[in-house]
Ligand SMILES: Nc1ncnc2c1ncn2[C@@H]1O[C@H](COP(=O)(O)OP(=O)(O)O)[C@@H](O)[C@H]1O
């Protein structure tokens with residue numbers, strides 16, 4: 001990935017987020033589907049989607065272009081085998097996993113045919129809900145622990161063809177939950193039932209939690225995010241080895257480093273093991 005998009009910075013400075021051409025799929029009806037999850041005020045723009053979804057807020061930016069390239073690599077793989085379940089991870093927090101997961105998902109969903117299910121599997125520090133403008137009252141955790149019906153948990157977002165399963169309330173054993181047979185069956189069934197759907201998983205950091213490694217068994221491919229010039233080499237190599245080199249679809253070099261130090265300093269608070 002190139003450096004932080006100038007376009008996004010411009011958008012931030014302009015204060016008003018203009019999202020041109022955002023496909024809005026009957027928003028009232030979609031919000032009503034989960035009335036207990038109103039938009040989180042302040043987190044979302046007037047369209048309900050954060051400006052961090054640069055493929056929509058800054059479609060002319062370098063980052064948006066880079067996501068198009070990544071999307072093409074996934075939709076038209078050179079070996080002809082389309083990876084349908086894709087996990088995004090990185091060694092440490094604050095390296096852009098959620099940013100990449102959300103933008104890649106949006107980038108695929110705004111294409112002509114493909115549907116996307118975006119799943120927040122960072123149960124310790126969920127973030128996809130806020131970037132897409134929803135609260136996180138229930139989601140994957142409730143599906144796995146309370147056997148809630150998936151149809152009651154899935155959110156059809158304001159981006160057409162993009163569904164979201166939020167992480168839900170934090171529980172004590174995220175790695176056990178994600179390594180459960182139920183999780184495995186859920187992913188296998190989702191892949192089988194929705195043939196036209198890509199499943200994108202936003203995972204926890206691979207160097208300090210077990211979740212990414214647990215999930216790697218259930219996914220077709222992994223995108224590993226690296227903070228350019230920042231993430232130390234050794235953990236990158238070790239993590240890629242543990243996750244399974246053959247599953248790595250690519251490495252995204254994220255040039256954005258504004259929050260890197262701060263996130264590092266505080267990560268223990270969120271990722272207590
Ligand atoms: N390339 C980028 N351009 C703009 N903002 C970015 C970029 N990468 C990360 N960010 C921002 O940095 C912060 C941390 O990124 P995030 O995706 O939440 O990291 P992680 O999920 O790895 O913890 C977020 O506010 C995110 O929007």
Ligand SMILES: [Mg+2]
Pocket residue numbers: 097098099122125126127202
């Ligand atoms: Mg995240």
